[in-house]
Amino acid sequence: xxxxxxxxxxxxxxxxxxxxxxxxxxxxxxxxxxxxxxxxxxxxxxxxxxxxxxxxxxxxxxxxxxxxxxxxxxxxxxxxxxxxxxxxxxxxxxxxxxxxxxxxxxxxxxxxxxxxxxxxxxxxxxxxxxxxxxxxxxxxxxxxxxxxxxxxxxxxxxxxxxxxxxxxxxxxxxxxxxxxxxxxxxxxxxxxxxxxxxxxxxxxxxxxxxxxxxxxxxxxxxxxxxxxxxxxxxxxxxxxxxxxxxxxxxxxxxxxxxxxxxxxxxxxxxxxxxxxxxxxxxxxxxxxxxxxxxxxxxxxxxxxxxxxxxxxxxxxxxxxxxxxxxxxxxxxxxxxxxxxxxxxxxxxxxxxxxxxxxxxxxxxxxxxxxxxxxxxxxxxxxxxxxxxxxxxxxxxxxxxxxxxxxxxxxxxxxxxxxxxxxxxxxx
Numbered sequence: 001x002x003x004x005x006x007x008x009x010x011x012x013x014x015x016x017x018x019x020x021x022x023x024x025x026x027x028x029x030x031x032x033x034x035x036x037x038x039x040x041x042x043x044x045x046x047x048x049x050x051x052x053x054x055x056x057x058x059x060x061x062x063x064x065x066x067x068x069x070x071x072x073x074x075x076x077x078x079x080x081x082x083x084x085x086x087x088x089x090x091x092x093x094x095x096x097x098x099x100x101x102x103x104x105x106x107x108x109x110x111x112x113x114x115x116x117x118x119x120x121x122x123x124x125x126x127x128x129x130x131x132x133x134x135x136x137x138x139x140x141x142x143x144x145x146x147x148x149x150x151x152x153x154x155x156x157x158x159x160x161x162x163x164x165x166x167x168x169x170x171x172x173x174x175x176x177x178x179x180x181x182x183x184x185x186x187x188x189x190x191x192x193x194x195x196x197x198x199x200x201x202x203x204x205x206x207x208x209x210x211x212x213x214x215x216x217x218x219x220x221x222x223x224x225x226x227x228x229x230x231x232x233x234x235x236x237x238x239x240x241x242x243x244x245x246x247x248x249x250x251x252x253x254x255x256x257x258x259x260x261x262x263x264x265x266x267x268x269x270x271x272x273x274x275x276x277x278x279x280x281x282x283x284x285x286x287x288x289x290x291x292x293x294x295x296x297x298x299x300x301x302x303x304x305x306x307x308x309x310x311x312x313x314x315x316x317x318x319x320x321x322x323x324x325x326x327x328x329x330x331x332x333x334x335x336x337x338x339x340x341x342x343x344x345x346x347x348x349x350x351x352x353x354x355x356x357x358x359x360x361x362x363x364x365x366x367x368x369x370x371x372x373x374x375x376x377x378x379x380x381x382x383x384x385x386x387x388x389x390x391x392x393x394x395x396x397x398x399x400x401x402x403x404x405x406x407x408x409x410x411x412x413x414x415x416x417x418x419x420x421x422x423x424x425x426x427x
Contacts, residue, residue, distance in 0.1 A: 016176060020420035022190075025183040029423055035171030037140060039131045043103070043167050044123035045092050051082065052124075058083030062094060062121040064102040067110040070145060072100070072118055082122055092123040097137050099130040099144060104164045108153025111145050113137070128170055135177065136188035138195075143175055146418055176423050187421055194417070198410045205407060208400045212393065216348050219389055221378040232392075235385045245373030247337040252306075252369055253325035254295040261285040267323035269297065271305040274315035274329070277347060279303060281319060295324045295331075302332040302343055304372065311365035312355040314346045330369060337379060340390035345377055 016029040035041060044062070052061060058081035066078045094100065094114045102110035103126045114121075123129050132140055143149065152173055153165050178184050218230035226238040244250075256268060265288035273284045297303065297317045305313040307328040317323070325331055334342050345351060354375050359365050380386050 016423040016425060018421055018423050020417075022183065022186045025178065025180065025186075027179060029176050029178050031174050031176055033171060034130070034140075034144075034173040034175050037132060037135060037175045037177070038171075039133050040129075041167060041171055042091070042123065042129045042131075044125045044127045044129070045089060046125045047082070051084070052080045053083050054080055057081055059086045060118075060121050061124050062100060062114075062118060062127060063124050064104050064110070064126040067100055067102040067112050067127065069106075069109050070112055072112045072114070074117070082124075086122060089122060092129075094121050094123055094129055095119055095131075097131075099132070099137070099141055101128040101130070101144070101165075101170060102126070103128055103166070103170075107163045107165045108150040111149075113141060126164070128167060130170075136181075136184050138188035138192045139177070139184050140175060142188075142191045142418065143422065144173075146422075147415065149173060190421070191414070191418075194410070194414050198407060198414065201403065201407045201410060205400060205403045208396065208403060212396050212400065213349065215396070216344065216393070219392070220345075220348075220350065226378065232385065232388045235380070235382070235388070237381050239378040239380055242337075242377060242379045243373065244332070244342075244375040244377075247379070248332050248334040248342065248373075250369050250373055251294055251325070251331040251333065253327040253329040253331075254291050255327045256287060256289065256291075260287045260289045262287060264288070266291075267321055268326050269303065269317075269323050269329055270326045271308055271310060271313075271329055274303055274305050274310070274313050277315055279315045279317045279319070279323075281321060281323070284323070287324075291324045297323050297325055297331055300339060302334070302339070302346065304330045304332060304346070304367075306330050306368075306372075307364070307366050309365060311359065311367050312351065314343070314351075316343055330372060332372070338383065338386035338390050340394055341386045344390065344393050346375075350377055351375060 016031055017027075018029070054076065056079075061080050061082050062072070063080065066073050066080075096114055096116055096119050098114040100112055100114060100123070130140075130144075153169075178187070215230075219228050221228050221239055228239070261268065263286060265286040267281055267284045268287045269279055269284055273280050275283075299317060299320055301317045303315050303317060303325065305311055305328070332342070332346070355367065358371055359367065380389065
């Protein structure tokens with residue numbers, strides 16, 4: 001990247017001129033609605049639920065649910081097919097370099113570039129496809145995945161039940177562009193390189209997570225076995241089969257009335273506050289209602305989501321702030337097992353497989369305290385071996401956290417760079 005060669009423009013943004021610019025370029029930028037920048041903006045064809053299958057037969061389709069933030073998801077939960085004759089639907093096919101936008105749900109966030117893997121997929125309703133040939137695609141794409149578009153989409157979205165954005169609203173989003181192709185290409189290349197760097201760091205994190213997953217399969221006995229395939233020196237003997245209820249107490253959440261939630265008072269932890277193995281107090285609400293001490297959580301408590309799409313999600317409370325659990329959030333308090341070891345077990349494929357075996361397909365996911373306490377697993381016979389395994393996995397977690405922090409730092413750097421590379425008009 002040529003960041004060192006950039007020049008700083010100390011200009012008040014009453015005009016469309018960025019604060020940071022590659023040398024040799026000057027003059028104002030243009031502003032055009034996205035609809036005028038794209039060759040076409042097309043919304044997918046309508047379908048009925050019974051028109052799609054997941055058995056791999058027919059033509060692969062691209063739907064809103066498959067699009068994440070910068071990625072198109074694949075796997076048994078996402079790959080769907082249109083089993084009928086697609087003659088006449090050619091215009092709905094996507095190709096490499098198309099930008100696709102989910103028009104429902106997380107409006108302004110679920111946007112991705114079509115890669116070779118999705119080439120020729122059929123576009124179905126509630127997905128917008130943007131096809132651009134007159135501008136470097138990455139210069140436009142970066143503006144569509146920027147915070148500016150997120151803010152725009154949030155302000156434009158409609159729908160009380162499921163937020164959505166219309167084709168007309170997408171077409172109206174303002175795009176800023178230098179007036180010369182070389183400057184457009186320079187910006188696109190710079191941001192594309194930074195995206196590649198972020199992606200490479202993300203792949204490093206993913207590789208570490210896979211390493212941890214594989215290590216756990218070696219450090220814990222497999223189904224039907226009583227000893228692990230990989231063991232620390234000095235430990236021997238068969239492991240013991242335990243139920244979670246034999247080594248930990250369980251506490252259901254308090255049935256708060258949502259009308260008691262406020263902007264001050266003690267924290268109330270809801271299902272939505274359990275995120276990526278931890279508990280986020282940034283999203284938690286407050287309440288000043290007097291609640292029995294049994295519902296209070298302390299640092300190190302293991303919380304579990306008991307209902308909804310994220311049933312079984314686990315998070316460790318890592319704060320000293322006073323907080324209580326809301327209904328359908330459970331608190332697991334170990335008394336006869338290493339706490340960290342239990343946390344790893346509940347975040348592992350062992351617990352995921354157990355959940356998959358008891359949750360009803362098609363129904364609203366839900367798990368009871370009895371089912372949680374019935375989770376069975378193999379446990380090392382000594383506290384020393386439990387501690388050794390927990391320490392090993394904790395060290396790997398620390399490494400994953402450090403590498404993940406680098407990803408976030410790069411993303412923050414890109415966000416700041418975008419604010420400098422593109423004009424920020426004053427209102």
